Amino acid sequence: MSINRRRAAAGGLAMAMAMTAAACSSDTEGSEPGGPVTLSVFTMEGADQDLETNLFTEHLREDLGVEFDFQLTTYDGTAAAEARQISLASGDLPDVYMLVSWVDQFSQNELLNLSSQGVLIPLNDLIAEHAPNLQQAFEDHPDYEALATAPDGNIYGLPQWNDCFHCSYQAKLWMNSDWLDAVGMDMPTTTEEMREVLNAFLTEDPNGNGEADEIPLSGAVGIADVVPFFMNAFAYDPLGGESSTLSLALDGDQVVSQAVQPEWREGLEYLAALYEDGVIDQGAFTQNVEALQAKGNNADDALLGSCTAMHPAVCLALTDEEPRHTAYEAVPPLVGPDGAQHATYNFPSTPGAMFAITASATEAEQVAAIQMLDVLYSFEGHALGQFGPEGVAWRLPEEGDIALDETLEPTLARLPADPDDPASTNGAWGSNAQLYSPAEWRNTEVQPEDPYLAAGYERRLFEATELYAGHEPTDQIFPFWNVWVDGSMSSELAALQTNIESYIEQSTGEFVTGQRDITDDGEWAEYVDGLDALGLPRYLEIYQQAHEASGA
Secondary structure (H helix, E strand, O other): HHHHHHHHHHHHHHHHHHHHHHHOOOOOOOOOOOOOOEEEEEEEEEOOOOOOHHHHHHHHHHHOOOOEEEEEEEEHHHHHHHHHHHHHOOOOOOEEEEEEOOOOOOOOHHHHHHHHOOOOOOOOHHHHHHHHHHHHHHHOOOHHHHHOOOOOOOOOEEEEEEEEOOOOOOEEEEHHHHHHHHHOOOOOEHHHHHHHHHHHHOOOOOOOOOOOOOOOOOOOOOOOOOOOHHHHHOOOOOOEEEEEEEEOOEEEEEEEEHHHHHHHHHHHHHHHHHHHHOOOOOOOOOOHHHHHHHHHOOOOOOOEEEEEEEHHHOOOOOOOHHHHHHHHEEEEEOOOOOOOOOOOOOOOOOEEEEEEEEOOHHHHHHHHHHHHHHOOOHHHHHHHHHHEEEEEOEEEOOOOOOEOOOOOOOOOEEEOOOOOOHHHHHOOOOHHHOOEEEEEEEOOEEEEEEEEEHHHHHHHHHHHOOOOOOOOOOOOOHHHHOOOOOOHHHHHHHHHHHHHHHHHHHHHHHHHOOOOOOHHHHHHHHHHHHHHOOOOHHHHHHHHHHHHHHOO
């Protein structure tokens, strides 16, 4: 059984038993009357962590007067998802779920279903009465409050707000500038120039070893998808990056699939021509990241001319001892034959919820839980929770320090971890505490001035991303993160989405690699008919209704 099907099966079990779980959970267990509040918390624990003795746990005990009963799972996504579903179905709910967005969290649909069943409680009143830092976060970033708010106006859980600049533009291309020098060419700016450069990489021995072993362009399935960067010179591609799984965009107020547009076909024709030239790695549509890195890290001569990825460390090693990575520069969005020059926008936060309170929590436990959460929305609480103690894991800025965004004043600098110091190895909750990272948090962290040092990597990504920012066509971006689909249609939509998006991905690879002829009108019509047969009209209809209902 696949991971997704295992999760779906576990999710179905959890939903079926959730009402029983809520009813069986008793307020007589947990905190003793008149004693300190004890919060039972379902959360993830890293291999090097011990949350029971963790210094941030101790900080919360002292600051809030609470005790903790941790129900633990791992950072393995499959194991964590199954553990959470078992917890929901067990009849013994924790007071709090404290999850990690990139491991496993509540989906929007789960929030709607579990709240309607009385498993998860609305947090609006608790936030208004006991969470001033969170209220300030909502005031500073209204889009965050909108992301957290269900269609009925209630907040059933808190998602992560992660204003990661480089994560917002994941469909980048990184090119070996040493090879450009070797073939005497400039960084390409158009699709035609790009084709010329890649062919020069193929035929002119830019690594200088006398062998025809160069790979002009490569990528990998998922995070290093070859298609989006090039497609954006023809049609806006919303699929670029690991967090974008929908081929949908807006045409005015209408939700449309980009994968059936004439411009999309033109983009596929261009990519098919590159593949026929022999400049795209034959493994780019089937290999994983590890296989891509093996090519990028070839022990002898450099083999890789360019790669598509959010950041170059996806393609090759990033170390100060091995400087090969420093040759790879970001290529700005290409200008296509009709003047298109787009960049894929990736919403950097994940809709749903990392934090939720269950009906098992007493009133005192609910207050303690929201106060615990609110600590993480303060500067000090966030720094202590994510990094660890001041002076051990981070320090305040000193004279001469420069923030990631050089137009801003720096706020903190991280310190190197000491593997022999428990305060360093077990001083923080890490990703469990990373609920609120707005731009003013991320971009004010002190960074080395040299972007080619491993320690200065974040600056390198920030500067590279500035080449892409502003090229996203804002009128075409479908804000799926603010679209809550009615729970009665969630199963239908999940099946449609899986089948349609998988078919698009498979067909794209077939067209580019020549298994299907993209220049043949009959082949294209067959592809479009295949999408219709899989339910594309209904798929668009469901999202259109949800989009209109959301007012997004």
